[in-house]
Amino acid sequence: MRAACRQMVRAVTLVLGLVTFGVAVAEPPERQERETLRVCADGNNLPFSNQAGEGFENRIAELLAEDLGVPLTYVWAPQVMGFVRHTLELRVCDVMIGTVAGYEFVQNTNAYYRSVYALVVPEDSELEATRLSDPGFAGRRIGVVAETPPLVPLRRSGARIQGYPLMVDTRVRAPVRDAIEDVVNGNTEGAVLWGPLAGYYAARQDPPLKVIPLVDDDSGAQLDYRITMGVRRGEPHWKDLINDFIDRHQEEIDAILIEYGVPLLDRRGRLLGVDEGGDS
Structure with missing residues (x-):
């Protein structure tokens, strides 16, 4: 029995040694030159x-x-x-x-x-919100991608949420494009989307949709990244x-x-290209 135990210990030690060795050699040194x-x-x-x-x-x-x-x-x-x-x-x-x-x-x-979530609305919309706590959201049907930061603040503001899935195979579904099309077709009154997506798809509608970056948000949600x-x-x-x-x-x-229509923020969180007292 003792001999069998000793053999088992040696076998386990050998396996652990091989695993340790494998880990040590699995990570090659960083390449200094790259061919492509x-x-x-x-x-x-x-x-x-x-x-x-x-x-x-x-x-x-x-x-x-x-x-x-x-x-x-x-x-x-x-x-x-x-x-x-x-x-x-x-x-x-x-x-x-x-x-x-x-x-x-x-x-x-x-x-x-650095960019920020933005509100996308028809050009003639009366909704001009730059923060999710704007009372103008109350009672309006607003599209938002599930599990994204604007969702909870929009609900607090009284918006009626039209949700779209977050994790999808992009070969099969395009939820942001669906959200934009719903605004175009009048199924929703607006959508709150990640800035690069909002700017790109809004500009490609006929007529283009209006993009309003949420730069004044005070909801506590992180909207800029x-x-x-x-x-x-x-x-x-x-x-x-x-x-x-x-x-x-x-x-x-x-x-x-x-x-590509990406809303860009400077280091202070202000929109690039917006003149504020001569400081752009």
């Missing part, structure tokens, strides 16, 4: 990215590849639960162009833009390269974002 820019992206997620290269993240990726002097390639996957695990962590690609600051599954670069690029942990050199790119090309990046 391999981007992890959703192939059907405008205005951010698609396989035709029509999104603003596609445009920024092209700018980064040009700056690095390497070809640009993509690894496409729907941006649903497990996206990072199936792309960045598998080392089949090396950067996510759009990642919210503080996202725990990646190493964040410096932020390259800083957006970074996401890379793997343990790759400080790669992170520094991208930070340097962002610093040198910020004006070009801003121009791309403005072209």
